[in-house]
Amino acid sequence: MNSSFLYHAWGLYDHKCSGIEYKGNTIILHIETKTPKKTCPQCGSMHLVKNGYRLRDFIGLPIGGKKVILRMKVQRYKCKNKDCNYDRQETIPFATGSCSYTHRFARYVVGLLKAITLKDAANLLGVTWDTIKDIHTRYLERHYAPPSLDGVDCIGIDEFAVRKGHVYKTIVVDLRSGRILYVGEGKGADALNGFWKRVSRKGIDIKYVATDLSAAFISSVYEHCPNAVHVFDHFHVVKLMNEKLDDIRRVQYNMEKDINKRKVLKGTRYLLLSNGEDIFDKEYKTRLDNALAMNKPLSQAYYLKEQLREIWMQVYKEEAESVLLDWVKQAQESKVPQLMKMAATIMAHRTGILAWYDCHISTGKVEGINNKIKVMKRTAYGFRDERYFKLRLYALHDCRITRNVG
Numbered sequence: 515m516n517s518s519f520l521y522h523a524w525g526l527y528d529h530k531c532s533g534i535e536y537k538g539n540t541i542i543l544h545i546e547t548k549t550p551k552k553t554c555p556q557c558g559s560m561h562l563v564k565n566g567y568r569l570r571d572f573i574g575l576p577i578g579g580k581k582v583i584l585r586m587k588v589q590r591y592k593c594k595n596k597d598c599n600y601d602r603q604e605t606i607p608f609a610t611g612s613c614s615y616t617h618r619f620a621r622y623v624v625g626l627l628k629a630i631t632l633k634d635a636a637n638l639l640g641v642t643w644d645t646i647k648d649i650h651t652r653y654l655e656r657h658y659a660p661p662s663l664d665g666v667d668c669i670g671i672d673e674f675a676v677r678k679g680h681v682y683k684t685i686v687v688d689l690r691s692g693r694i695l696y697v698g699e700g701k702g703a704d705a706l707n708g709f710w711k712r713v714s715r716k717g718i719d720i721k722y723v724a725t726d727l728s729a730a731f732i733s734s735v736y737e738h739c740p741n742a743v744h745v746f747d748h749f750h751v752v753k754l755m756n757e758k759l760d761d762i763r764r765v766q767y768n769m770e771k772d773i774n775k776r777k778v779l780k781g782t783r784y785l786l787l788s789n790g791e792d793i794f795d796k797e798y799k800t801r802l803d804n805a806l807a808m809n810k811p812l813s814q815a816y817y818l819k820e821q822l823r824e825i826w827m828q829v830y831k832e833e834a835e836s837v838l839l840d841w842v843k844q845a846q847e848s849k850v851p852q853l854m855k856m857a858a859t860i861m862a863h864r865t866g867i868l869a870w871y872d873c874h875i876s877t878g879k880v881e882g883i884n885n886k887i888k889v890m891k892r893t894a895y896g897f898r899d900e901r902y903f904k905l906r907l908y909a910l911h912d913c914r915i916t917r918n919v920g
Contacts, residue, residue: 520545524574524584525608525618532587539640541580546587547604554591557598565592565601572608573615573641575622581640584608584616610652615645623649647902654905661695661908663712668722668873670880671731673701674887685907687880689724692911694883697904703734710738724875726750727863746866747877748826754859755819756787758852762815765852770809778805779812786812790820814848831871838864886910 520526528548535542554562567589574582586606593600608616615623623646626635632650636643668689673682684705686696696712698705713720724745725731735744763786767779778801785802806813821841828834838860845857860867870876890906 523577524582524616526584528607529586539580540583541577542583542585543574544585544587547589550589551591551604554593554595554598554600556600557593557595559593559595559598561594561598562591562600563594565590568603570606571614572606573619573639573645575616575618576639613648615641615649620649620653624653647899651902651905654902654909658908658912659905660712661693663695663716663718666690666695666718667720668875669695669720670724670875670877671706671735672726672877672880672884673705673728674884676891685880685883687883689722689875689879692879692883694907694910697907701728701730703730703737706731706734706738710734713738722873722875724877724880726877727754727859732866743869743873744866745869745873745875746863748823748867748870749876749878749881751860751863751867752819752822755822755856758856759786759815759819762811762850762852766809766812775808778808786816786819811848811850814844814850815853818845818848818853825867826870828871831868834871835864835868838868883910 520529520531526545529545530548531543531545533544535544550564551562553560567587570586570588572584572586574584576582588603588606590603591600608618610617613620623635623639626638627646627650630638632643632646636646639646666688670687670689671684672687673684675682682701684698684701685694686698686706686709687693688695696706696709698708712718720739720742722743722745723735723739724747725735726747727750732744735742760783763779763783767776770776770779782802782805785798785805806816818841821844825834825838825841828837842857842861845853845860848854887907887910890910
């Protein structure tokens with residue numbers, strides 16, 4: 515076979531083909547090094563002799579839809595110089611270590627994985643799923659692990675469920691680039707220990723942090739970044755208020771004895787939790803107004819829920835603080851237990867809530883990443899290999915690599 519073709523097709527620039535076999539849909543090329551070694555690479559003497567060989571198979575780039583196997587005669591050499599102990603196989607320039615595929619095949623697979631899943635790539639190329647996964651794992655390790663912390667000063671922290679109610683992981687995200695910087699086990703303060711160790715070792719100065727109202731995250735950030743601006747994400751504050759409102763709705767519905775009034779309250783959950791400005795249908799608007807008119811605690815909770823967003827709509831921090839304190843006063847005066855508890859929570863976290871005016875950050879980018887993780891897990895039907903799962907997370911910001919891989 516022409517040596518130029520061997521080079522351009524499979525990158526074999528110093529090898530020759532001694533034979534070709536055809537087995538079904540597979541082409542087997544028997545190759546060996548063109549010129550045997552004559553001098554010892556270790557001592558430079560001319561006493562180098564052949565010392566047996568072994569045949570190794572490598573998966574090469576397919577040709578015409580057919581699988582290609584490069585069956586190489588790997589020569590072993592031994593130095594006869596009494597002062598030299600050289601006794602090794604010749605190096606293989608087109609493959610790495612014990613890998614059973616060539617560099618060009620690996621690059622081809624990585625290119626395919628931008629458009630198709632691991633399973634589809636394995637079926638297309640006639641190789642095992644494990645081979646494709648091994649190629650992808652090595653690629654991710656070279657390019658994405660461990661994530662660089664250089665220039666990181668603004669982070670978001672959140673947890674996600676691997677198996678809801680059983681297994682959780684905590685992620686730290688660079689809010690400027692959208693990269694996942696760290697993946698920790700669990701959702702407690704100790705889940706972040708590994709990240710803080712890296713930050714300390716690298717001498718990174720974290721200036722801004724965004725989290726939810728998790729006590730574990732708050733204590734961990736305060737311990738390791740006491741001087742950072744710590745912002746409590748407004749989405750989670752509003753979400754907590756929505757939970758209180760929904761709880762009030764359930765309690766009021768169960769307490770209501772009048773059947774007609776129960777009918778009015780039934781099915782109002784969506785209307786109550788929706789943004790009031792987004793309800794345009796007159797029928798829905800009337801139904802919501804009727805439910806609020808006949809139940810004072812529900813009405814108080816709903817209008818306080820609507821007013822809560824005003825905290826983040828002011829021009830100055832001082833104005834926002836005034837709005838917050840007024841909201842807390844109204845909630846306390848309502849005497850509704852859920853609202854009084856919400857008021858206590860907001861007062862306890864008011865510094866972090868108002869810190870949004872010092873740095874307009876949130877965990878919105880982290881929540882978006884969590885949604886991507888859910889899609890990724892669904893596409894792959896879960897992950898059994900923890901290391902591979904983490905590598906996939908580190909590369910999640912680069913959609914060119916992870917768009918359809920499953």
